[in-house]
Amino acid sequence: MSQPSISSKRRLLTMFTIVSFLIFALIARLGWIQIVRGEKYKELANAQQTRDIPIPAKRGIIYDRNGKELAISISSSTVWVKPKEIENAKETAAKLANILQLPFDKLEKDISNSKYGLVRIARWIEDDVAAAIRKENLKGVLIAEDNKRFFPYGNFATYILGHTTDDNRGAYGIEREYEKYLSGLPGRWIKSTDSAGRQLDSSVEKYYPPENGLSVVLTTDEVIQHFAEKAVQNALEVNKAKRVTAIVMDVKTGDILAMAAKPDYDPNQPRLPLDEEMQLQMEAMSDEEKLDTWFSMWRNPIVNDTYEPGSTFKLITTAVVLEEGIATPDSHFFSPGTISVGGRTLKCWRYYNPHGDQTLTQAVQNSCNVVFVQLGEKLGKDTFYSYLDAFGFNSTTGIDLPGERKSIMYSLPQVGPVELATMSFGQSISITPIQLISAVSAIVNDGILMKPRIVKELVDNEGNVVHRFEEQMVRQVISEKTSQEMREIMQSVIVEGSGKAAYIPGYAVGGKTGTAQKVIDGKYADGYYVSSFIGVAPMDDPKLAVLIIVDEPNGLSHFGSITAAPVAKEILEESLRYLEVKPKYTEEEAQQLVKAEITIPEVRQMTVTEGTKTLKDHKLQYEIEAQQEMGPNTIIVDMFPKPGARVPENSSVMLYAREKGEVGKVLVPDLTGKTIGDANKLLNALGLRLKITGNGVATSQYPEANSEVPLGTIISVEFKPN
Known part of the structure; x- marks a missing residue:
């Protein structure tokens, strides 16, 4: 048998070496996979096979303070x-x-x-x-x-509760602020x-x-919230306003008992406006425009928006003046109707009939701008600003709702004589409603500023309290003596001043009215107002503070005394009785309550002279709200209470008057090119009604522009996409 050649042996050795190396490599690779990377591949296999x-x-429930379910899953x-x-x-x-x-x-x-x-x-x-x-x-x-998140009351307490996204995550309000507690695991x-x-x-x-989320217990009282929602909705319709807001606070604790704004939306369908006209407008909007509309609709105006408070801010200035000893409630001031500051002439609202000599208390009752300009000058900007800080206007209140805004005001170096003067009576400063009601509550709460609170507790599924949010004092701003003097001044505004519409027999109500022109495009716009009223009751032991803001009223008046004060009265009266705060009648009030009831006569379409005489003959008092100086042809166009209502003898009837020529007919405006909203607003202001056909901008109308028609006429307008 022949022996293999040397070359064959070399080939066999080379083959053996290669095979051995491959086997070793496979063993090494298998060891790497099985031992070194075994856990990783095990996880990948489980992920693939699982x-x-x-x-x-299940999201936690949102309860009111008494355990009523406001948001459930x-x-x-x-x-x-x-x-x-x-x-x-x-x-x-x-x-x-x-x-x-x-x-x-x-x-x-x-x-x-x-x-x-x-x-x-x-x-x-x-x-x-x-x-x-x-x-x-x-x-x-x-x-x-x-x-699925469900809000059983629909558009109730919308700006407190907020809403959730399609993924059941909190988007606004409490739903967003307490998402990490409500959402669960x-x-x-x-x-x-x-x-x-x-x-x-x-x-x-x-x-x-x-693991279900924790439930949230609010400080809000569902009953008082209903009172506020009802009053605000009625005020929106009566005043034909752009928006009406209300907030009710417990003076001593800072608890928010109610917070309402109309118009609002249904959190069950947050992208669908409740207003049918707005729904039609949104159909023609781009996606970006729809987003802007939604965000505007979802914003809580009480904490997310600022406004110029107007004369309600005079309570702050008055409290500072008293605390600094610059004046007393009986100190005298003189108002000639106007005052020159830094080369500018500033007017009182009644410049044409000056208030003249008056005490500080009377100046608050009269809401005299000239006196408050004088007070601001005496205070000086440094002292004034130190109290603005103390009252919390230079920071947020810390309320547990998302997106709270700070106030907008001049920095101290920017404040000159004119800025200080206008700020002293509530202009040139823009604040949030929650800031104002917190500050005024401090004024009547012996000077103690409380942090506003809207959540009391977090509870588990069994109702056990997991965490309690305690009441929190921020600081002492003014003394008890100043607080007592302020309560007396605020009560005098209701008894003798511009806030008579908020008077409630048996309850000592105090407050202040406010009317401010709106700033649009950087300047004060004629015909655009924010009317407001802040009230507290009872003043002998303050419990509730109520702030009402009527944005752009287009009814028969734009004054806070007419538009906002009656709303506060309605909420305060119903809330105090609900809370079982017993009325304390004065002798005069007790006698008033047992007087004979009088049926209010019809005086509409009578001249003011005839109408007031008729009311006097029926033993009724009256107040007149006229849009201009009255003459022999001035006619009563509306009244409150309405004819046929039964009221106690000597009750006051509010009369709304206009010149006779204004009452009969009006000229139809040219609506060409206007949107549905603008057309509706313009017609409402003229006492006309709108009938809509189509969507977009106005292209034709009947009756035609410049036609003379009676008040209340329906104007049919065809709208087409622009």
């Missing part, structure tokens, strides 16, 4: 599909489209998308729809438990599957239940 279906947690179902388990995508999509009333094309695309192991098809379906899907027994289609439904996504027969399902 289907993890999230089970959302209701059980619902969500439809999921596993594309890899579906054998016939078209057939499955057709059946689901028929049951869910969804587009077939989109469903088929989602079901055929094997990129994802799990796809959500529909959320928050009704029980009967879920039952119909289960009946079809569709392979790869799962129905999982889900929760989601659960899991875990199944083992093969590489194709099919469930393994031998697999064991694991269900980890979700």
Whole structure:
């Protein structure tokens, strides 16, 4: 037998070496995979073979202070599909489209998308729809438990509660501010599957239940909130205003008992305006315009917006003057109607009939700007600003609602004589409503500023208190003596001054009216006003503070004494009786209450002379609100209370008067090119009504522009997209 050659031996050795190296490399690679990287590949295998279906947690409930449910989560179902388990995508999509009333094309695309192991098809379906899907027994289609946020009262306390997103996350209000407590921890439904996504027969399902969120207990009282919502809605309609807001605060604790603003929205459908006209306008809007409209609709004007407070701010100036000893309630001042400051002439609202000599108390009653300019000069800007800081106007209040804004005011170096003068009577400074009511509450609360609070407690599913938010004193701003003097001055405004419309027999009410021109495009705009009133009761033991703001009233008056004070009276009277605060009648009030009742006579369309004589003959008092100086042809166009109402003898009737020529007919304006909102606002101001056809901007109208028509005439306008 011949021996292998040397070359053959070399080839065999080379082959042996290569094979040995490959075997060694495979052993090393296997060791790397099994030992070094074993845990990682185990995790990847588990992830590939496991289907993890999230089970959302149930959001906590939002309660009012008495345990009434204002926001709850209701059980619902969500439809999921596993594309890899579906054998016939078209057939499955057709059946689901028929049951869910969804587009077939989109469903088929989602079901055929094997990129994802799990796809959500529909959320928050009704029980009967879920039952119909289960009946079809569709392979790869799962129905999982889900929760949907629900607000049982609809558009009630909207700007307190806020709303949630489609993913059940808090978007505004308490829902957003307390998201981390309300949301809870989601659960899991875990199944083992093969590489194709099919469930393994031998697999064991694991269900980890979700951990529900904590519930929130508000300081808000649902009953008082109802009082506020009702009064605000009525004021919005009566005054034909752009917006009306109200806030009710517990003076001693800083608790927010009610917070309302109209118009608002339904948090169950946050993208759908309640106003049908606005719904029509939004149909023609771009996506960007819709976003701007939604954000504007969702903003809470009480904490997110600022405004010039006008004469209500004079309470702050008065308190500072008394605290600094610059004046006493009986100190005398003289107002000639105007005053020159820094080369500018500033007017009192009654410059044409000056108040003349008056005490500080009377100056507050009369809301005399000239006196407050004098007081501001005596204070000086440094002292004035130190108290603005102390009252909290240079910072946020810290209320537990999202997006609170700071005030807008001049920095101290920018303040000159004119700026100081205008700020002293509530102009050239822009603050939030929550700042003002907190500061005025401090004035009557023995000078103690409290941090406003809207949440009392966090509780678990069993009702156990997990965390309690205590009342928090911020600082002592003024002395008890000054506070007592301020309460007497504020009460005199109601008894003798401009706030008589807020008088409530048996309850000592104090307050201040305010009327301020709005700043539009950087300047004060004629015809655009913010009317307001802040009231406190009872002044012998202050419990409630109420701030009412009427934005752009277009009714018969724009004065806070007419538009806002009656709203505060309504809320205060109902709330005090609900809280069982017993009235304390003076002898005069007690006698007044037992007087005979008088039926108010009809005096509309009479001249002022005839109408007032008729009221006097019926033993009734009266107040007249006229838009200009009255003459022999001035006619009463409206009155409150209305004819036929029964009131005690010597009650006061508010009369609204205009010149006779204004009452009969008006000229129809040219509406061409105007939007629905602008046209409606213009016609309302003239006493005319709008009938809408189409959407967009006005292209034609009937009756035509410059036609003379009676008040109340309906103007038909056709709107077309621009």
